[in-house]
Amino acid sequence: MDKLKKYFVKVLPVTVATILILSIFLIVFLLLNIDLQGYFLAFDIIVFFYFIYLIFMVFLHNREENLKQQIKYLEKKNLSLRNEFLAKEKELQEYFLIWIHQIKTPITAGKLICDSDVENENAKNVKKELIYIEDYTNMALSYLKMMNHNTDMDISFVNLDDIISPLIKKYAILFISNNIKLEYKKLNTRVITDSKWCMVVIEQLISNAIKYSKNGVVSITFNKDENYLEIKDNGIGIKESDLPKIFDKGYSGFNGRQNQKSTGIGLFLVKQILEKLGQKILLESKIGEGTTVKVYFNMD
Numbered sequence: 001m002d003k004l005k006k007y008f009v010k011v012l013p014v015t016v017a018t019i020l021i022l023s024i025f026l027i028v029f030l031l032l033n034i035d036l037q038g039y040f041l042a043f044d045i046i047v048f049f050y051f052i053y054l055i056f057m058v059f060l061h062n063r064e065e066n067l068k069q070q071i072k073y074l075e076k077k078n079l080s081l082r083n084e085f086l087a088k089e090k091e092l093q094e095y096f097l098i099w100i101h102q103i104k105t106p107i108t109a110g111k112l113i114c115d116s117d118v119e120n121e122n123a124k125n126v127k128k129e130l131i132y133i134e135d136y137t138n139m140a141l142s143y144l145k146m147m148n149h150n151t152d153m154d155i156s157f158v159n160l161d162d163i164i165s166p167l168i169k170k171y172a173i174l175f176i177s178n179n180i181k182l183e184y185k186k187l188n189t190r191v192i193t194d195s196k197w198c199m200v201v202i203e204q205l206i207s208n209a210i211k212y213s214k215n216g217v218v219s220i221t222f223n224k225d226e227n228y229l230e231i232k233d234n235g236i237g238i239k240e241s242d243l244p245k246i247f248d249k250g251y252s253g254f255n256g257r258q259n260q261k262s263t264g265i266g267l268f269l270v271k272q273i274l275e276k277l278g279q280k281i282l283l284e285s286k287i288g289e290g291t292t293v294k295v296y297f298n299m300d
Helices: 002-031 036-115 121-147 160-170 172-177 195-211 253-259 266-277
Strands: 155-159 181-184 190-194 217-223 228-233 280-286 290-296
Touching: 002 036, 036 121, 121 172, 121 195, 121 266, 155 160, 155 195, 160 172, 160 181, 160 195, 190 195, 195 217, 195 228, 195 266, 195 290, 266 280
Parallel strands: 181 217
Antiparallel strands: 155 190, 217 228, 228 290, 280 290
16 A cells, blocks of 8 residues: 555656646637647547556556665665674674683793792793783783774873883893893873773883894883873884884784784784874884884873
């Protein structure tokens, strides 16, 4: 019934126009006392084309209704596939989250065992590798959480020293073993950000500075005039051709391929986090001279 109603609504303007034209013709013929034989001829021609129009409109209407049904079916199918995909994605994320949390236990146990034998050089080397494993694990965990669109952000005033000091302590063995001099004095600076995600960002940048700066210097300072944290190293630097792509997902660049230590996720993750926090990052580097990274914070 609805289909029929829609059809009549479509043809109604033409039907009314046809009746109106025929009526006007008839009135004109009658007023001018013209032989009605010509009117009946015109009447037959107009009605003929009108019925052709009706048949054509029936065809178009049926085709349109069929297309609408197909679209509804495809939309329903698409929604079903999307829900199925989201369910599988959630299941996969939950599995990896559980796996990552579980693997943290043997990593922590391994570090404690190494700490119990601080004089053993092999134990020190194992601890260094455990730190790298822990870094990759934390990176994977942060990546999974960041890719979740429901990720919470707790924006508040954060003391940067409370974030940086534990990281320096964590990476102390790498600073020593890589013969890297650390230049850092307490910043005594509070910024507006999310402390948890800010720590992920700073840890990744410090880890990168250590990774590519043997026998060098890493400095951590804060520019209060422009409100940015600067992490600078005089390591191997980044090729100019790699700079436009360093924040791309999966891009490790020449240094990453040479050292086989880059996942291509770290700086991508940093960029994603800072975009969600509404912050900006600037990276400058020259091959053989080192890298400078500036993380800008929002003004209070």
